Amino acid sequence: MFLHGCNYPWSTDGTTVYYGLDFGANVWGSHLGVSTRIAAVRADFEQIAALGFTVARWFVFCDGRSGIEYDERGIPAGLDPHFFIDLDAGLEAALRSGVRLDLVLLDFHWMFRGVTHRLADPASGVLYDVQLPEGRADVLLSPAGRDALTEAVCRPLVRRYGPAGARADLGAAILAYEFMNEPDFVVEEWERDLSPRVRRPLPFEVLAELVSRLSAIVHADHPGVLATIGCARFHNLWAWDDDALGLDALEVHSYPSSTVLGTPIAALDVRRDVLIGECPAQSAEEYLEFAVASGYAGAWPWSFSGTDTQGRIPVEPLRRFAQRHPDLVNSRASFI
Helix, strand or coil: CCCCEEECCCCECCCCECCCCCCCEECCCCECCHHHCHHHHHHHHHHHHHCCCCEEEEEEEECCCECEEECCCCCEEEECCCHHHHHHHHHHHHHHCCCEEEEEEEEHHHHCCCEEEEEECCCCCCEEEEEECCCCHHHHHCHHHHHHHHHHHHHHHHHHHCCCCCCHHHHHHEEEEEEEECHHHHECCCCCCCCCCCCCCECHHHHHHHHHHHHHHHHHHCCCCEEEEEECCHHHHHHHHCHHHCCCEEEEECECCECCCCCCHHHHCCCCEEEEEEEEHHHHHHHHHHHHHHCCCCEEEECCCCCCCCCCCCHHHHHHHHHHCHHHCCCCCCCC
16 A cells, blocks of 8 residues: 655635634634635645545644634534534645645644633623633543543544535545644653643543544444554654554654654554655655555655645656656646
8 A cells, every 4th residue: 555645734825724613603603714726725635636636634623723612611513504514625626636634623722721712701702712721622631621621622524524424426526534733742751852841741541542432433433444643753653553443544743853764564563554644745755765665554744735844745756656657646736
């Protein structure tokens, strides 16, 4: 298995970075989802296909700022009315371009102090913004929060696109679901990686429970779709290889601070397929050839959006890769 993908973590119009805003209304009371910018998103996916990619990795809820309605305790009550309109539009854009999506549900920023939330004053009903000192940790650390996230958010999302769902016609656009991007930075036991911005870290057994719940939902409600996880540090990869988690494939992210370049797949000592889920855009060609030669299931450059210091993915390395490996790239690639 080789999956030729890239990171499309969020959309951008060149001025605004829509981190966490692509799907659903947001906590500031506005709606900036992809259905309001669908022509631009379709153009992005046409370009992703033209670059040869067959997969795009797209963040969904990020730090929880959009798409989820919360009760007075800050616990998920369900998906907001705009969420599926936006996600349907995104899936349609991907499907028409021959690109499948790896949907990343949460980002590790979910647990960071300072996450913005909107509350109503109990006396006046006036809405005001607050900075959550512990992020949305209560959702993941409380049994009620975990149940709500699983049953009111994850299950209806996955079920909608499965064979019995209301939009089963869009199900082919989904390759995989990830519970969280780079959870290494929020795990209590992983002190060497734990971010100082996380005040209430997540015990691994709690995170494992959430991951296994999502895996079970994916396998039951959308069979054939993968359950995976985006691991930031390859020294933690072993922890995700447990059968109890139900993961079908593992991701490892590789940057100069923690690189897998030169590490053969056998040295990782895991039984599941491993793909390099993030790698530097400017080193895309090196990573792609290394992945093919070393048995990795893919190497996905960060990022198509190009909104951080990594920049956008250069075209020429992708052209050369497509010419050397035409069987691995999107048939709509503009240079094969």
